Amino acid sequence: MGIIIKPIVTEKQTAITEKKENRVGFRVTPDANKLQIKEAIQSLYGVKVVKVNTMNYDGKRKSRYTKSGVVNGRESAFKKAIVTLKEGEKIDFFANV
Secondary structure, three states, X not given: OOOEEEEOOOHHHHHHHHHOOOEEEEEEOOOOOHXXXXXXXXXXXXXXXXXXXXXXXXXXXXXXXXXXXXXXXXOOOEEEEEEEEOOOOOOOOOOOO
């Protein structure tokens, strides 16, 4: 299994990317470190990575009401990486669409 799970394409991440063109967000495996993430991005997309910031998120508690009563659960925890690319480089996720 690879280190990079998927790119993050949300409203909040898109706003960050529009403000600073060379920043991209990825969801990564929780045991990956910054050097492994940097090497994976460089080999997968062919770009030069300058900096990697990582964040660990705990899963949120969720509950819903059903016929049989309240069902409690939890979203899964994940790790997010914000990758800063070399000036002038960018990754286009929608090139194939």
